[in-house]
Amino acid sequence: MAGQKVRWGILATGGIAATFTADLVDLPDAEVVAVASRSQESAQAFAERFGIARAYGDWASLARDEEVDVVYVATPHTAHRVAAGLCLEAGRNVLCEKPFTLNVREAQELVALARSNGRFLMEAMWMYCNPLIRRLKALVDDGAIGEVRSVQADFGLAGPFPPSHRLRDPQLGGGALLDLGVYPVSFAQLLLGEPSDVVARAQLSQEGVDLQTGALLSFGGGALASVHCSIVGGTATSASVTGSQGRIDVPYGFFFPDRFVLHRDGRDAEEFAADPADGPRASLRHEAAEVMRALRAGETESPLVPLDGTLAVMRTLDAIRDRIGVRYPGEDAVDASSADEPVVTPA
Incomplete structure (x- = not known):
């Protein structure tokens, strides 16, 4: 090819x-x-x-x-x-x-x-192909902020979405988690890997999908990630990564950022900006380019979006759904590592 x-x-x-x-x-x-x-x-x-x-x-x-x-x-x-x-x-x-x-x-x-x-x-997962996200990950991997202690990320839309909307339709896998929460979870796991434990709470709709969900993910070594998603409130849609020697803040639109700020202990803050040619949706082009690069190289999966990583994110999403009690029509019970009873607040 x-x-x-x-x-x-x-x-x-x-x-x-x-x-x-x-x-x-x-x-x-x-x-x-x-x-x-x-x-x-x-x-x-x-x-x-x-x-x-x-x-x-x-x-x-x-x-x-x-x-x-x-x-x-x-x-x-x-x-x-x-x-x-x-x-x-x-x-x-x-x-x-x-x-x-x-x-x-x-x-x-x-x-x-x-x-x-x-x-x-x-x-x-076009976020993983974004050059600025790749730069952020490289800085974290190189120890720019020391050992990662915590990650915070959120994605919420103000709505309101009527019960007939696809985001509230159980037949279409509706709810905040799968449509929006996949981004905060994927961001956390890009930096920390797969969590060892998951705690989650949600507000459910009358149709049985999650209107908003919050989850706390625990990782080996003591790191934590706090993730939130919502279809009943517009959030900051931002992210932050805190380490033992600094912090990285990603403002609105963390999954297609135009900039992020690196705070290192004892140094002035550094801002990293996206290439001017990378508009808000340029990550779609980067994603397509990665697919074509891999196909030409004869690869059957991308090192930027590896299949094992995708499976790990799906396991976390399943675990969160288990905790909050969301099932879809015709779906077998999701596989989860804990039998914790969900605590939910019906809308």
Whole structure:
């Protein structure tokens, strides 16, 4: 594949699919050659909007298209297991939106499929591909703030979202945790790894999804992470990493930051700014570029977004859901390491 354009297929035609496709169209080494939807009309309209040659009214046709090198799965997360699995079984490489799946069992099935078929698979955790986040991690790994003692991160939307909205629909895996909480959890685990213990509390809706959730994650060595997500209040959407010798503060939009500030004991604060070319959503381009780099290198997973890390995040999300008592229709009980009774406040 070296020296050739990487040919993309887009599976789903919603807002994130459109945003990602618009970025792909601007990349000189990417070519969007096909799109699929459950509706031929929707696929055709999307194809005409972005100048895509082939539009399919079913997912299987895209999965079987041998002129597609990699498929971007942008369905609601309740369909990720089916959509990504269909593509992997047909021999396609896959970039799958976050949260990766509804639960860790589904995630393990996709990872096993990819590894058994020798196909590339990556969660679309674009935050991990952001150059400024990578710089932050490198500073932490190099000991710039000493040993990490704590991480704080939050992501909340003001709403209000009516019960009919997808964020409150149990059939679509609604709730704050999977849509928004995946970012604070992923940020904490990028720096600290997988927690050894999880405590969580939530406010649940009448439909049984979480309106807001707070969790305390404990890690080996005594480090703690406090994460919060909400669909009933707009939060600072910021993050902070505190170490034994300093602190890093990331202001609003911590998962696509334009800057962060490094405070080191005994030194003046240092500000690290994003490249001016990296707009608020540039991480989508960085994510696509990482996928194409890996495919050209013959890699079946990205070192920036490793599958074992994705599975670890899914285990934490499952554990949090276990603590707060959120289950989705038709879902088996989530696998959790503790039988702690959830404490919840119905809305």
